[in-house]
Amino acid sequence: MKDFAFHRPASVKDAVALLGKHAGGKFLAGGQSLLPVLRLELAEHSDLVSLAHIKELRDIRVDGPTVAIGALATHDEVHRSADVKRALPALATLAGGIGDAQVRNRGTLGGSVAHADPAADYPAALVGLGATIVTDRRKIAADDFFTGLFTTALAADELITAVQFPVPKRAAYTKFAHRASKYALVGVFVAETAGGVRVAVTGAGPKVFRLPDYEAALGKKLAPASLDGISVSSAGFNSDAEASADYRAHLIGVMARRAVQALA
Numbered sequence: 536m537k538d539f540a541f542h543r544p545a546s547v548k549d550a551v552a553l554l555g556k557h558a559g560g561k562f563l564a565g566g567q568s569l570l571p572v573l574r575l576e577l578a579e580h581s582d583l584v585s586l587a588h589i590k591e592l593r594d595i596r597v598d599g600p601t602v603a604i605g606a607l608a609t610h611d612e613v614h615r616s617a618d619v620k621r622a623l624p625a626l627a628t629l630a631g632g633i634g635d636a637q638v639r640n641r642g643t644l645g646g647s648v649a650h651a652d653p654a655a656d657y658p659a660a661l662v663g664l665g666a667t668i669v670t671d672r673r674k675i676a677a678d679d680f681f682t683g684l685f686t687t688a689l690a691a692d693e694l695i696t697a698v699q700f701p702v703p704k705r706a707a708y709t710k711f712a713h714r715a716s717k718y719a720l721v722g723v724f725v726a727e728t729a730g731g732v733r734v735a736v737t738g739a740g741p742k743v744f745r746l747p748d749y750e751a752a753l754g755k756k757l758a759p760a761s762l763d764g765i766s767v768s769s770a771g772f773n774s775d776a777e778a779s780a781d782y783r784a785h786l787i788g789v790m791a792r793r794a795v796q797a798l799a
């Protein structure tokens with residue numbers, strides 16, 4: 536690992552100012568994705584700006600129809616939060632299925648969302664629920680946030696402060712997990728929202744995406760059988776030693792039916 540300067544700001548303002556000053560720098564949250572990248576020397580950063588001491592980023596709040604979760608909330612905190620379990624049980628379940636105990640104790644919502652791994656779980660919930668990503672300078676709809684493989688709409692010095700999740704009528708997430716890491720080979724989030732049914736898929740392609748054909752069919756009748764006869768093309772899907780593109784396309788149908796069955 537190459538040397539870097541380490542900063543510990545105590546406010547969002549100071550953190551953003553530090554990254555503004557050091558163009559080769561990066562925010563550091565739980566380090567579960569960034570530190571392996573640095574250790575393997577896949578990237579080099581002159582400065583790491585730790586978010587660990589910014590208390591305002593840790594809140595988890597339910598405000599009427601919205602669950603607002605601070606960027607620094609760990610996966611374990613989201614999983615164990617009584618408020619999240621009550622208002623949005625599908626999200627608590629999703630957080631509890633991320634990686635292992637160590638990853639859940641260190642990894643954060645903001646880090647996962649900013650990293651935009653194509654097999655990460657949270658992106659499916661953000662897009663499946665139509666969440667809003669709040670940064671130090673603006674609000675971004677989840678549909679516009681994930682722009683490609685490990686790529687988002689964030690500017691280089693832009694800090695995610697929170698994610699606002701609208702509480703759905705019902706929602707569920709199911710994934711076919713990688714045997715070792717638990718990343719999603721395919722994960723499907725289904726939500727019945729005020730604006731209709733939303734279906735978001737992670738793990739299958741270079742970034743999370745919605746399935747309009749599934750959404751239309753489930754909008755007519757929210758039952759697994761509504762998906763019968765609707766095929767998903769594997770064009771452009773990920774293909775690796777764990778699962779071919781065609782297998783991933785098949786898994787989408789299986790995971791989506793299970794999610795519909797599990798809606799709560």
Ligand SMILES: Cc1cc2nc3c(=O)[nH]c(=O)nc-3n(C[C@H](O)[C@H](O)[C@H](O)COP(=O)(O)OP(=O)(O)OC[C@H]3O[C@@H](n4cnc5c(N)ncnc54)[C@H](O)[C@@H]3O)c2cc1C
Nearest residue numbers: 564565566567568569634642643645646655656695717718
């Ligand atoms: C063994 C293992 C198994 C895993 N399994 C899963 C899994 O099953 N499912 C899953 O979804 N994930 C999995 N992960 C990834 C895990 O969820 C990470 O915690 C997450 O990807 C990154 O969060 P972090 O807080 O550790 O971020 P970091 O590693 O600290 O940062 C990641 C990136 O996000 C940026 N960043 C961090 N916070 C912010 C912020 N608030 N605003 C702007 N940018 C920010 C950093 O600059 C960096 O570029 C796994 C990781 C490991 C090591």
